[in-house]
Amino acid sequence: MRGKRVTFPGMAVPAILLAPQLAVTFVFFVWPAIQSLRSALFRQDAFGMSEEFVFLDNFIKLFAEPDYGQAFGLTLFFALATTVLSMGLALLFAVLADGVVKGAAIYKSLLTWPYAVAPAIAGVLWWFLFNPTIGIFSRALAAIGIDWNHHLNSGQALALVIIASAWKQLSYNFLFFLAGLQTIPKSLLEAAALDGADGFVRFRKIVLPLLMPTTFFLIVTNLVYAFCDTFAVIHATTGGGPGTATTTLIFKIYRDGFESLDLGGSAAQSVILMLLVGTLTIIQFRYIERNIHY
Amino acid sequence: MKSLLSYTALVAGLSTLSPAFAQTEVQFWHAMAGEMGQRVEKLASDFNASQKDFKVVAVYKGTYPEVMTGAIAAFRAKQPPHIVQVFEVGTATMMSAKGAIYPVHELMKEQSAPFDATAYLPAVSGYYSDVKGNMLSFPFNSSTPILYYNKDLFKKAGLDPEAAPKTFADLEAYAKKLQAAGVPCGFTTEWPSYMQFENFSAYHNQPISTKENGLAGLDAELKLNGPVQVKHLQNLVDWQKTKVFDYGGRGDSSKPKFFSGECAMTVSSAAARLGIVTNMKAEVGMALLPYYADVQGAPQNSIIGGASLWVLRGQKPADYKGVAQFFAYLSKPEVQAWWHQETGYLPITTASYELSRSQGFYDRNPGTDVAVKEINLNPPTENSKGLRLGNFVQIRAVIEEEIENALQGKKTPQQALDAAVTRGNELLRQFQKSNS
Incomplete structure (x- = not known):
């Protein structure tokens, strides 16, 4: 849309038009963020009757804790694994669904269903499927000689939360990949086919590069999802255990703040997570969106 | 808040076409789900039926930690429930929150409700008393x-x-x-x-x-x-x-x-x-x-586990009379015995144990x-x-x-x-x- 620029006479109208969105942003995002920044610098008793300014004490204590470093490493691994698993499967399904001619709408709707499931419900669902005693999956695994008990086995617990979290995000990725695939001009693919490129080569040389903007966008949103939105799934399935094997950053914030009532420490952790997610978003906006050309 | 309450009471009264009388609500937050939750609600409704001035509203607020943090958050927001059920591991935290809690022994004395702390088994009441032996919270569901x-x-x-x-x-x-x-x-x-x-x-x-x-x-x-x-x-x-x-x-x-x-x-x-x-x-x-x-x-x-009922400050002074009356009701041997027999929680007063035995419950x-x-x-x-x-x-x-x-x-x-x-x-x- 080059050429004609539409401008408003004066500031009043744009200000009014922006006001609702700005108000929502301020009340639900900026204000809580300021609040957590503030609490991160104080030590408070649970009931909020006394507070003491401790400056960066909460942060210093956090980094002195071996637990925190461990949760950090775990979260990175968890986020990467969830992202790779979820996006990999979503891409596969999108390519397959894109090729379906008969009943395509049915496949597509079914594949987007998990997105409509609330995270807590998803957690409970997986809790049932993998319950060491009554779960269908754990029974099937027992039949092939695998003793499933994620209450005791760290690796299994981690696998469970990764699978459950990836499943939850699968539909979202699927929709974006499918949309991405449908914007690829058929003529390009046909031309390549005429030149003798087989299916795999066409996918690698044409489809993948053209999907790059979608892929990068999804990497960032999936990482942010894994960092911040997987609390309910972990809470419902493993509760952060065994040991601290599935205590990711977001879960630790909940546990320290809401169960242990260490509000300052918990706020400090959320500030760090906020910085992490903020950095990811900046990378997304500044570099990826600018440098991927197609 | 008061006008809002009386307004809603009025509306509720009009809509059911029954006379609207001013009943004070007492909020009771608890962590008893399922079959246990039904028993708690029965305690509240039986109490409500036993008198006209107060209405205890029992609200299920999630797991023990969720109820406790929920109540604390509500206190900070100046909307505390009157009564909150806190599990035994939260006892030390509640005890140290001096300005936030209304110790039960003070409550019962100030609201002149009948209450005898010695009726409770020492193994239970000792848990919820300060070093001087004053009961700070009301023993409710104790188990082992x-x-x-x-x-x-x-x-x-x-x-x-x-x-x-x-x-x-x-x-x-x-x-x-x-x-x-x-x-x-x-x-x-x-x-x-x-x-x-x-x-x-x-x-x-x-x-x-x-x-x-x-x-x-x-x-x-x-x-x-x-x-x-x-x-x-x-x-x-x-x-x-x-x-x-x-x-x-x-x-x-x-x-x-x-x-x-x-x-x-x-x-x-x-x-x-x-x-x-x-x-x-x-x-x-x-x-x-x-x-x-x-x-x-x-x-x-x-040793015992389970939970006790803590009274939070910050509500209208008049409401606390209702809290005291509810606790006096819960202390009755027949109510205690019913709760013990229905739920399996310990009989926490000597009288309720004796009553259960004389009723032949253990046989x-x-x-x-x-x-x-x-x-x-x-x-x-x-x-x-x-x-x-x-x-x-x-x-x-x-x-x-x-x-x-x-x-x-x-x-x-x-x-x-x-x-x-x-x-x-x-x-x-x-x-x-x-x-x-």
């Missing part, structure tokens, strides 16, 4: 862990269904016989730290911490890494390998293992009986906790008096009077993390319990610093 065993599986394995294992040696032998008869697992436990380490220590007359397990002061230090506890953890680790013992997770997540018959025995709360009877077809026996016969002083007595329901016997097995020592440590929600999580590390073979039992003690002590010092 006991052993449940599946009589049908016992019969299948050729064991006498009327003879429960008494010692851990018995337990191991029974488990092996059960396994030989095709039962996958011998026993499991709920609430690993609370049942296998805290109560285990008291039951073997071993300290959980110094300073009478924290009852005598904030400067207590954990003692959970003694030889008896280390030996027990070593046994659990060894038994896990052959499933004589099978770990089923924290809290009560091991329930399905016992319900489904995968494990023939479980250590669970005395109040679990209702759920077990509701969910299982098999006949289930109840027995005292097992102990190590070679530990001097074992079995001592078990009709064998095993229901096991818990009472267990907490009164011997006069309590300083290791078995109770437990009151600050930051204990976190400390319990730390203990359970370390137990899990030992069970997975990541640490030896000694290393795991040493780490639990070191990490737990740090949390105790933090609490001491912010509350002295």
Whole structure:
């Protein structure tokens, strides 16, 4: 849309038009963020009757804790694994669904269903499927000689939360990949086919590069999802255990703040997570969106 | 707020075409789900039917930690519930929140409600009283862990269904016989730290911490890494390998293992009986906790868990009369006895125990008096009077993390319990610093 620029006479109208969105942003995002920044610098008793300014004490204590470093490493691994698993499967399904001619709408709707499931419900669902005693999956695994008990086995617990979290995000990725695939001009693919490129080569040389903007966008949103939105799934399935094997950053914030009532420490952790997610978003906006050309 | 309340009362009155009279609402937040929740609601509605001035509104607010943090958040937002049910590990936190709580002994005196603190069993009231013996919260649902065993599986394995294992040696032998008869697992436990380490220590007359397990002061230090506890953890680790013992997770997540018959025995709360009877077809026996016969002083007595009711300040002064009346109602022997018999929680007043006995409840329901016997097995020592440590929600999580590390073979039992003690002590010092 080059050429004609539409401008408003004066500031009043744009200000009014922006006001609702700005108000929502301020009340639900900026204000809580300021609040957590503030609490991160104080030590408070649970009931909020006394507070003491401790400056960066909460942060210093956090980094002195071996637990925190461990949760950090775990979260990175968890986020990467969830992202790779979820996006990999979503891409596969999108390519397959894109090729379906008969009943395509049915496949597509079914594949987007998990997105409509609330995270807590998803957690409970997986809790049932993998319950060491009554779960269908754990029974099937027992039949092939695998003793499933994620209450005791760290690796299994981690696998469970990764699978459950990836499943939850699968539909979202699927929709974006499918949309991405449908914007690829058929003529390009046909031309390549005429030149003798087989299916795999066409996918690698044409489809993948053209999907790059979608892929990068999804990497960032999936990482942010894994960092911040997987609390309910972990809470419902493993509760952060065994040991601290599935205590990711977001879960630790909940546990320290809401169960242990260490509000300052918990706020400090959320500030760090906020910085992490903020950095990811900046990378997304500044570099990826600018440098991927197609 | 007041006008809003009377307005809604008016609207409610008009819409049902009944005369609108000003009834004061008393908010009661609790953590009792399912069958238990229905019993709590009946307590509230029976009280409401017994008088006209107050209406107790019982609200289920989630798990124990959720109820507690919810109430604290509400207090901070200046909208506290009048009554909140707080589990025993939150007791130290509530006690130290001096300006936020309305101590029960003050409440009952100031609102001139009939109340006799000595009617309560000392093992229970001692838990919720300050050093001077003043009751700070209202004892409500107290329980203690006991052993449940599946009589049908016992019969299948050729064991006498009327003879429960008494010692851990018995337990191991029974488990092996059960396994030989095709039962996958011998026993499991709920609430690993609370049942296998805290109560285990008291039951073997071993300290959980110094300073009478924290009852005598904030400067207590954990003692959970003694030889008896280390030996027990070593046994659990060894038994896990052959499933004589099978770990089923924290809290009560091991329930399905016992319900489904995968494990023939479980250590669970005395109040679990209702759920077990509701969910299982098999006949289930109840027995005292097992102990190590070679530990001097074992079995001592078990300690209680469960929750008590705390009154929060910050509501209209007139409302607290309703709270006091509700507590007076709950103290009645017949109400107490009903609650005890329906839920399996301990009878917490002597009168309600006597009443239940004279009604023939224990004769009709064998095993229901096991818990009472267990907490009164011997006069309590300083290791078995109770437990009151600050930051204990976190400390319990730390203990359970370390137990899990030992069970997975990541640490030896000694290393795991040493780490639990070191990490737990740090949390105790933090609490001491912010509350002295």
